[in-house]
Amino acid sequence: MQIPKKSIIFYLITLSIAIIITINMIDSSFAYFKIGSTLSSSTRGRAHPGLYLGLETSSAGISFSTAGYNNTLQYFSVYQANAFALFYPGQFLWGKTEVGLGVGFFYYKMGLKDNMEINSGMTDRGNLAVGPAVRAFWFFLGGFFVGIETMLGIREPYLNALLCFQDSTQAVAGISF
Amino acid sequence: MKKNQIIILLILLILLINSTYGATTRNTGKVGHTYIAVSEGLSLGSLRIGRKNFEVGIYPGYLFGAGGIVNMNNFYATFAAGIINSDVGIYAGVGLEFYNFWICNFRFEVAGVSSYHNYTSGHALIGLNFGI
Structure with a gap:
């Protein structure tokens, strides 16, 4: 039996609201x-x-992010999860800072139509990378923050020694509460 | 992950941690400091001049900007803003200063850069820091 996408989204939203209410x-x-x-x-x-x-918590955290797009010719979905030990080095300008050192992984899946015809097939491919991750956030206004979270995927050792990694980097703007 | 990859990572980690000590050249410099670092494929990753916790210059991804450093013992967080690829961008990351000698030390930085039109990339840098 296939669960409808709308149901999954509904359950996820409900679960998120329940967690937020419980925590508060x-x-x-x-x-x-x-x-x-x-x-x-x-x-x-x-x-x-x-x-x-x-x-x-005040000393460790996990993060999850996703992005993607879908059009008539192609689709792309990326999922990233990181786990960090968290540190608070102090003030930068007028706002506090948060640093995370940890590990992460990302997975992407993409598909591209074989040709422009309506009924043409689609070639799919995906990939997974695991590696060290860092986070540097700056809280510019209360709980509002902006910063970068990056994960450097480990591949071939000789390429890594030349500082080449399969990175998955994201600029993040949001609120912490 | 293959066995040899894990071994290389562990060796790098042990070398970095064991060589970490004391005050940094950057903070003890009375005049200023210069940081030159390599990144992907040992190309120029960064070239910055600064004084204590302020820096200006070329950041990874060829972001031309200015930024600051927040110290955390020998670790530090770094934040910057500037122009990248004819766009405005930010740079943020975490670094480690280690192995002080003469007026120099090494800095290892893992950071990311991102612009308004999503010129986004992650970088690992290793470089030499001169402080006088």
């Missing part, structure tokens, strides 16, 4: 949420905004 009902907050929008290097230069979600 707890007297002493032990978790923080981040929600924001991304510009990802994985969309190959297209300025499509992506979704960014983060869940963290």
Whole structure:
């Protein structure tokens, strides 16, 4: 049985709202949420905004982001997840900063129509990369932040030694609460 | 991940951690500092001049801009803004200063750069920092 996409989205939204309400009902907050929008290097230069979600304590956190597009000729979806140990080095200009050191992975799937005809087939391909990840966020106004999160995918050792990585980088702007 | 990849990563990690100590050349320099670093394929990754926690110059991805550094022992966070590919962009990342000698030390930086029209990329840099 195939679950309709609308149902999955509905359940995810409901679950997110339930988690947010639950966390906010707890007297002493032990978790923080981040929600924001991304510009990802994985969309190959297209300025499509992506979704960014983060869940963290004061010393560690995880983040998940996704972006993609779909048109008559091609589609592209990228998913990235990172886990960080978090540090707070101090003020930059007037806002506090947050640094994360950790690991991450990203997965993308893309498809391109074989030719311009309506009924033509589509060639799909996907890839996965794992590697070290860093985060540097600047909180310019209260909980509002902007920054970069990047994951350097490990590939061939000799290329990595030449500082070549399969990176998945995203500029993130969002709010932490 | 292959076994040899893991071994190389562990060796790099141990070398970096063991050589980390003391104050940084950048912060102790009375006049200023210059940082020159290589990036992908050992091409020029960055060339910056600065004073203590302020820097200006060429950032990775050829972002011409200015930025600041927030210290965290020998680690640091770096933020910058400037012009990249005829567009406005930001740069942010995390670095490590290690192995002080004479008026120099090494800096290893992992960071990303992004512009308004999504000229976005991640970079690993290693370079030499001169501070006087």
